[in-house]
Amino acid sequence: MQQLTHAQASAALAAHANNNTISAQQLQNLLGNVSVTFAQITYVTQVQLAAQHKNAGVVINKVTTANVMLCSNIKAHTAVYKRKVQRSAAKYASNDVNAVAAFTAAQASYTHTAVHSIVHNNKNTSALYLYCFYNNASSLYMHEGVQVTKQHVAAYCTNSAAAALLGSSSTVHNVTHNITHDVQVRTIALHNITSIKARKQLLTV
Numbered sequence: 001m002q003q004l005t006h007a008q009a010s011a012a013l014a015a016h017a018n019n020n021t022i023s024a025q026q027l028q029n030l031l032g033n034v035s036v037t038f039a040q041i042t043y044v045t046q047v048q049l050a051a052q053h054k055n056a057g058v059v060i061n062k063v064t065t066a067n068v069m070l071c072s073n074i075k076a077h078t079a080v081y082k083r084k085v086q087r088s089a090a091k092y093a094s095n096d097v098n099a100v101a102a103f104t105a106a107q108a109s110y111t112h113t114a115v116h117s118i119v120h121n122n123k124n125t126s127a128l129y130l131y132c133f134y135n136n137a138s139s140l141y142m143h144e145g146v147q148v149t150k151q152h153v154a155a156y157c158t159n160s161a162a163a164a165l166l167g168s169s170s171t172v173h174n175v176t177h178n179i180t181h182d183v184q185v186r187t188i189a190l191h192n193i194t195s196i197k198a199r200k201q202l203l204t205v
Contacts, residue, residue, distance in 0.1 A: 001067055004138040006147050008042075009063040013142060015194040016044040020205035022193050024128050028115050030201055031072040039070050039198035041130070043188050047141070053156045059143075060153055066137035068186075070130075070198065071116035080116070081105050081185065084133065085174075088181035095179045103177045110187060119187060130193060134184035 031037060047060040074080055082105050089100045110119040110129060121127040141153050154162035173180050195204045 001065075001136045001138060004063065004065045004140050006140065008065070009140040009142055009147065010145070012042050012044055012063045012194045013061060013145075015205050016192070018205060019191075021191045022196060022203050022205060024113070024115075024118050024190065026203055027118055027130070027190075027196070028072075030196070030198055030203060031070060031115060031117065032199065034072050034199070035074060036069060036071055037198050038135070039068055039132070039196055041066055041068055041132070041188070041193060041197075042195045043193045045188075045192055047153055047157070048161060049156045050158045050161075058156055060148070060156060061142045062139055063142060064137055064139040066132075066186075067135040068132035069135060070132055074116040081183070084183045085179075085181045088183050089179045092180050099177050099179050103174070103179060106176065128190045129187040130190060130196075131185070131187050134186060 042063070042065045045062050045064070047062055048054075049058055049060065071080060082103060085105075086100055086103055089095045089103065090097075109122055110131070111122055111125075112119050112131065113128075117131045119129050119131045121129070141148050141150065143152065150165055154165050157165060170184075171180050171182050172184070193205070195202065197203075
């Protein structure tokens with residue numbers, strides 16, 4: 001996909017600063033009654049920094065634009081993820097076929113609403129998220145309005161967070177079932193989304 005530019009990231013940050021939110025109702029109307037659709041979303045998240053930098057007021061934002069798969073009227077919520085993981089895992093020769101067949105999704109910290117791609121936090125039902133399957137994405141890190149590298153960001157993180165940031169992989173290893181797959185799921189807080197384009201419609205904050 002096309003790489004996110006500094007100008008686009010700056011515009012997303014400015015939109016996010018307005019503190020407006022795309023509502024669950026707007027998303028429901030956008031998705032309609034379709035089972036599956038693809039969307040382009042842009043969102044802003046604040047990088048979790050080491051305590052000394054966070055307490056000093058340092059703020060680094062990550063701006064991401066992603067092509068994702070969304071679902072609306074799916075009834076068997078957990079089966080969607082399970083089937084995608086099993087199909088992906090079957091492509092890796094290193095995976096045991098019986099382990100792939102036995103795969104089940106772990107208990108999540110969220111619950112799907114009537115619209116599959118809108119979930120709420122189990123401990124705070126008013127906290128709503130967009131549940132989506134990543135196809136591809138492009139991200140930029142912004143520090144005081146300046147585009148910075150992952151290495152720059154890592155210097156402000158804890159050692160474990162820095163290692164995770166710099167060692168990011170396109171595959172996922174499920175330890176419980178000992179299988180590798182490439183299904184990337186994100187739950188993005190609705191208040192972090194600045195735009196979403198799907199079904200020839202565009203929502204912005």
